[in-house]
Amino acid sequence: MGADGFADVPWRSQLSFRSHYLPRSRSGWIAVLSFVGLMALVQPPIVFWVDTHVGSVWVLGMPFLYIYLGTVYFALIGVLVWAARRAV
Amino acid sequence: MESWVVATGLVLLYILVTIVLGFLANRAMSLDLEDFLLYGRKAGFVVLYLTVVATYHSAFAFLGSGGFFYRHGIGFWEAGTWTVLTGAITYTLGVRIWALGKRFSYITPADMLADFYESEAVRVVVALVSVFFTILYIQVQAQGLGYIISVASGDRISFEMGTLLLMIVAGGYLMAGGLRAVYWTDVVQGVWMYVAVWAGALVLAHRLFGGPLALWKRVAAERPDLLSLPGPEGFFTPGMWIGMSVALSFGIVLQPHIMIRYYTAVSGRTIKWLGATTPIFLMTLYIPAALVGLGGAIVLPDLAIPDQIFPELLVRYAPAWLTGLILAGATAAAMSTLDSILHANMTVLTRDVYQRYIARDREPAHYVWVGRGIVLGLLVIGYILSVRTFGFLVTLVTLSGAGALQLLPGTLGVCYPTRRPFTRSGVLAGIGVGLAVLYVTLVTVPHALGIHGAIWSIAANFTTCITVSAFTKAPSDETIARIHGAVEDYVYGSGEEGLEEALRS
Numbered sequence: 001m002g003a004d005g006f007a008d009v010p011w012r013s014q015l016s017f018r019s020h021y022l023p024r025s026r027s028g029w030i031a032v033l034s035f036v037g038l039m040a041l042v043q044p045p046i047v048f049w050v051d052t053h054v055g056s057v058w059v060l061g062m063p064f065l066y067i068y069l070g071t072v073y074f075a076l077i078g079v080l081v082w083a084a085r086r087a088v
Numbered sequence: 089m090e091s092w093v094v095a096t097g098l099v100l101l102y103i104l105v106t107i108v109l110g111f112l113a114n115r116a117m118s119l120d121l122e123d124f125l126l127y128g129r130k131a132g133f134v135v136l137y138l139t140v141v142a143t144y145h146s147a148f149a150f151l152g153s154g155g156f157f158y159r160h161g162i163g164f165w166e167a168g169t170w171t172v173l174t175g176a177i178t179y180t181l182g183v184r185i186w187a188l189g190k191r192f193s194y195i196t197p198a199d200m201l202a203d204f205y206e207s208e209a210v211r212v213v214v215a216l217v218s219v220f221f222t223i224l225y226i227q228v229q230a231q232g233l234g235y236i237i238s239v240a241s242g243d244r245i246s247f248e249m250g251t252l253l254l255m256i257v258a259g260g261y262l263m264a265g266g267l268r269a270v271y272w273t274d275v276v277q278g279v280w281m282y283v284a285v286w287a288g289a290l291v292l293a294h295r296l297f298g299g300p301l302a303l304w305k306r307v308a309a310e311r312p313d314l315l316s317l318p319g320p321e322g323f324f325t326p327g328m329w330i331g332m333s334v335a336l337s338f339g340i341v342l343q344p345h346i347m348i349r350y351y352t353a354v355s356g357r358t359i360k361w362l363g364a365t366t367p368i369f370l371m372t373l374y375i376p377a378a379l380v381g382l383g384g385a386i387v388l389p390d391l392a393i394p395d396q397i398f399p400e401l402l403v404r405y406a407p408a409w410l411t412g413l414i415l416a417g418a419t420a421a422a423m424s425t426l427d428s429i430l431h432a433n434m435t436v437l438t439r440d441v442y443q444r445y446i447a448r449d450r451e452p453a454h455y456v457w458v459g460r461g462i463v464l465g466l467l468v469i470g471y472i473l474s475v476r477t478f479g480f481l482v483t484l485v486t487l488s489g490a491g492a493l494q495l496l497p498g499t500l501g502v503c504y505p506t507r508r509p510f511t512r513s514g515v516l517a518g519i520g521v522g523l524a525v526l527y528v529t530l531v532t533v534p535h536a537l538g539i540h541g542a543i544w545s546i547a548a549n550f551t552t553c554i555t556v557s558a559f560t561k562a563p564s565d566e567t568i569a570r571i572h573g574a575v576e577d578y579v580y581g582s583g584e585e586g587l588e589e590a591l592r593s
Contacts (some may be wrong), residue, residue, distance in 0.1 A: 017505035017523070017572055024580060035176060042169050044326030053319045059546070061301035063315050066165060073168035077367050078515070080175050084364035087357075 004067040011029075032050060042072045089259040091291035092242040098412025099240055099419055101593045102280070103257050106273045106423065110261020126195060127267045131352040136362055139271045139428070140349055141369045144174065144277035144340065145227070146425030148485045149373055150285060150418045151232050156159030157381020161314035163324030165335065165378060168530035175338035181341070182350045184503040186359045188571065189351035191587060197495065198440045199348045203503040204571050206563050213519055214495060215266070215440040221491030223469060225343070227432075228484045229548050230255055230474035232395075233419060238416045254419065258427045259467045261339035262434075263460040265298050270427045278421035281372060284417020289376030291410060292401050296387055296442035303383045310386055332486060332542020338496055338504035339489025339542065345425075346434035352506035355582055424451035430466055434459045487530065490542035494522040497553040505572035514557030522549030 023029045039048060050068055057064040099525070156164040179395045185200070194200045199220060202211030237250025244255075290300070297303040307314055318324040340346060353359050381393045384397040387405075391397055398420065402411040436461045447454070499519050501510035525548040529541035536544065562568070577586055 017507065019506050020504040020575070020579065021506070032340065039169070039173070042166070044329055047166075047329070048326060055316050058308075058344055062304050065162060065315070065317075068193050069168055070375075072506055073172055073367070073371050075174045077175070077364070077371070080172075080179055080364040080367070083179065084360050087360075 019042055024025050025088065027083070027088045029088050031079055032085065034056075034079045038076050042069055091411070091504075092240065092244065094413060095240040095412040096237070096245065097405070098238065098409065099416045102212065102416035102419060104299050104512070105276065105451070106261055107257060109272045110264045113261070113265030113272050116265075116268060126348070127352045129190065129273055129352055129356050131271065131349075131358075132354050133358050133361060135271055135275060136349065136358060137369075137520055138278035138352055138550055139274035139424075140346070140362060140392060141366055142274040142281065142420070142424035143349070143374055143428040144171075144366075145281065145369060146229055146232070146421055146485075148228055148232075148425075149377065150281060150421040151235060151395045151418055152192050152228075152485065153374055153377040154380040154398040155338075155396070157314075157378050158385045158391070158394045158397045160319040160321060160323045161311075161382070162316050163315070163319045163329070164379070164381070165374065166329055166500075167336075167374045168323070168371045169333045170221035170336040170340075171374075172367045173333060174341055174370065175314075175363045175367035177337060177341045177363070178350075178366065179360055181364070181499070182574055183356045183359045184579065185347060185350040185499075186353050186356055187576060188503070191590060194271055194351060195342055195348075195411055196436050196439050197342070197499070198436065200550035201495075201498050201515070203240075203341060204563055204567060205498070205510075206567055207512040209516060210498070211440055211444070213516060215436050217302055217491065217519065217523075219411075220570055222343050222345065222429050222433055222486045223466070223473070224484050224488040224491075224582050225429050226426060226466065227254055228472035228488070229422040229429070230470050232422040233426070234421070234474065236415050236418050239396060239403055240412070242403070249337055251474050251538075252471060252522040254423060254427065254591070255467050255471055259430060261464050261465050262427045262430055266456070267431055267461075270424075270530075273427065274424045274520075277424035277512045278369075278429050281417045281421040281424070282369065284420075285373055285413040286376045287410070288398065288402060288406065288417075289301070289379040291406055292469060293379050293383060295405055296383060296401075300379055303379055303386075307382045314382055314385060321379055325538040327537065327539030328535065329544065331350065331535070331542045334546065335489040335540065335583055337488050339425070339486075339491070339493035339567075342495045342499060343429075343488070343492045344436050345428040348432050348435060349428075356587075363516075364478050374572040382437040398538065405444075426470075430463050434462045434545050437462050468499050486542070490526055490530070490540075493546050494519045494526070496546060497550050500554075503575060505575055507549060508557070509568060509572070510553055511557040511560040513560035514553040514555075518549040518553030519557040521552040522546060525549075590592060 023032050051065050054064050059067045090340055188194060188200055192203060194203070196215070198214040200209045201214050202208060209423060231255040234251035236245035237254065238243050238247045261273060293300045293303050314322040324385065350359060378396050380401065385402055388397065388400060391400060399415060403416055438455055443455055444457055497510060498515040501515065522545045524542050527546035529536055529544040535541055
């Protein structure tokens with residue numbers, strides 16, 4: 001620790017930080033890419049394509065779109081729980 | 089006993105429970121500002137979980153979502169996208185806000201932004217934007233409370249009287265017990281609303297249709313237009329879909345009543361698990377809402393105010409005791425958000441305006457009393473707005489979220505270190521342009537080209553912020569090293585141990 005309470009790490013001397021928008025670990029990349037990929041499935045244009053082409057199908061007595069969206073939402077939550085368990 | 093007496097009596101009984109909790113919280117509270125405003129930064133997972141979900145879900149979710157399914161169909165199931173996004177934002181952004189709040193003793197969102205951008209103008213603008221747009225949220229809850237009590241009593245208690253009564257109760261226990269009272273009541277309200285909405289929807293589905301699957305069949309046979317995109321009135325266009333996803337995730341998280349909750353957590357790990365698991369509660373609450381709205385469109389097709397579909401169905405088709413319990417749950421949903429917004433706005437105005445510019449260095453008890461006065465003022469404004477202007481609950485909340493969304497570039501600039509940080513001029517210019525574009529794309533040319541005003545405004549905001557930041561003075565090296573350094577150290581360095589050590593040294 002430095003005198004001001006910050007850890008002594010290399011960035012302090014150069015004031016230039018590696019971007020925090022990009023993950024720095026394998027688990028981080030897996031979590032981000034999985035989440036973004038799944039989120040794309042419930043956003044336009046994919047969700048509208050699903051509605052147009054598979055909208056008339058029924059699954060378990062409910063409309064396909066309803067089941068499809070719900071399934072992807074639970075998968076997204078699964079990614080977040082996976083990330084939390086691995087402390088990403 | 090007449091059914092309206094039973095239903096209204098149960099709602100009033102629930103209100104009594106919240107008053108008792110507020111009283112108990114008052115006995116446990118000290119006149120310490122951090123305790124009154126931030127629960128002493130000691131909120132554990134269970135309490136924080138229930139207060140976040142109860143605050144996030146309001147009259148909007150309990151009444152407005154049923155109304156939106158009723159009017160616009162299955163497209164409103166996109167609600168899952170913004171609830172899951174909210175979890176991800178909490179996981180990534182919330183934990184940074186928590187760490188910075190603990191490290192530098194921030195109490196309001198404006199504290200954090202003003203410190204990084206070294207600007208009192210940023211503090212004032214952030215405070216004003218936060219308060220202005222969340223006042224709309226107060227209106228939403230007040231309207232919802234009025235609907236509930238007037239429907240439960242069969243209009244024997246007027247909308248105006250119901251609104252006034254319930255606002256006074258929420259304001260009363262907040263003034264008595266501060267954030268502790270809000271959190272304690274939110275725990276009860278969070279559980280109650282979840283059980284109530286599921287129980288109500290399932291009972292109605294069985295009584296009216298013979299079960300949820302039979303309900304879906306009837307909707308497919310009689311109103312197939314409700315089961316496809318973009319819905320009967322063409323509302324859910326791709327642009328609106330994306331716009332609502334963004335406005336109701338980022339826009340709600342950036343409102344002070346949610347951001348302040350991040351500061352109150354006992355640890356960063358608590359925030360991460362909060363982000364990972366709150367979407368389960370938030371998203372699944374819309375499953376029964378779909379049954380209510382879509383089933384209601386079959387049973388009561390000509391309702392003048394779609395937001396009233398749930399209480400109307402209950403009053404007509406459910407036993408009085410169940411109606412009372414469920415409407416108490418709806419009251420819980422509205423009150424838990426109302427008290428949180430009142431508390432957040434009180435905190436912002438007390439801390440960022442009064443304590444900073446009007447009366448510095450007073451005793452903590454003085455600020456606690458000023459905060460109570462501010463709550464009273466906000467209640468009056470909220471009440472006047474709720475009885476004089478009407479809007480669909482979902483529309484009002486989306487507008488509120490779109491306004492708060494303008495704080496996104498500035499907040500990201502603090503919490504996410506980059507090679508080229510944003511500047512105070514960039515952030516202020518971005519907010520100004522963003523709000524102007526929001527006005528144009530909501531009022532002058534509503535949702536131009538089918539794209540939600542939230543998207544237009546945040547795109548303009550980011551573009552302006554990045555451009556102006558490229559040519560204006562960045563925060564000082566010392567500030568960047570101090571704040572971005574703390575983020576870097578917390579996220580990729582020594583973590584919570586390092587944070588605790590820094591606080592001790």
